[in-house]
Amino acid sequence: MDWLEVLFGPDQGTPNTAQFCVRALLLFFYGLLCIRVAGRRTFSDLSPLDILVAIVVGSNISRAMTGKAPFVPSLVATSLLVVLHRLVAMATVHSNWLAKFVKGEPTVLVRDGVVDRSAMRLHQLSEDDLLEGLRMEQAGAIEDVALATVERGGKISVLKK
Numbered sequence: 001m002d003w004l005e006v007l008f009g010p011d012q013g014t015p016n017t018a019q020f021c022v023r024a025l026l027l028f029f030y031g032l033l034c035i036r037v038a039g040r041r042t043f044s045d046l047s048p049l050d051i052l053v054a055i056v057v058g059s060n061i062s063r064a065m066t067g068k069a070p071f072v073p074s075l076v077a078t079s080l081l082v083v084l085h086r087l088v089a090m091a092t093v094h095s096n097w098l099a100k101f102v103k104g105e106p107t108v109l110v111r112d113g114v115v116d117r118s119a120m121r122l123h124q125l126s127e128d129d130l131l132e133g134l135r136m137e138q139a140g141a142i143e144d145v146a147l148a149t150v151e152r153g154g155k156i157s158v159l160k161k
Contacts, residue, residue, distance in 0.1 A: 004072065011070035023065045030075060031061055034082045049102045053085040103152045110148035113161070123150050134158055 008023055009015025015023065034057050057078055064074035092099040107119050109130060120130060130148070133156030139145050147159040 008071045009067060011067070013067065015067050020065070023067075023071070027061050027065050030078075031057070034061075034078065037082050037086055049085065049088060053081060056081060106152055106157075107150045108147065109150055109156065110142060110145045110158075112147075113143040113145055115142060119150075125150070130156070 005011075007019070008026075009019030060069070060074050060078040060081075063069035064071050064078075088098075088102060092102050107123060109116055109119050109123075109125070115127075115130065120126075130142075134140075134142065134145060134148060137148075137156065137158035139148075139158045139160050144160050145158055146161045149157050151157050
């Protein structure tokens, strides 16, 4: 293990410039590997689980690079988290209750031109937020909407009349 300390620097203390560069190089490729293992959806329409994993992976990589956390154990723990994320994502395909827990459920905001105010409060959406979502989907007015839904990723989808 002495060669690891020579290459990556001490777990406690400050690595030298060359060791920081070696850490940065390895962590760059390690971060790319984590993103590939976690899958593309981790950084598209983010679910709460996706957001959590993205934040923790970024934090772990940062702490490992700066020497604020032990290098190899940080990589192992981060790898475990990414693999666990992938396994949970695969399990949600086969389990509706797990998918609802992890990803949430879509909520109807507008049906046949009538706004559901309780659904808007539930998602902390103002009338301006709703109108913005409708405009982004090319719907000019609430009366033109057959169905508007807050999808699991937080985006408002619209079916026009």
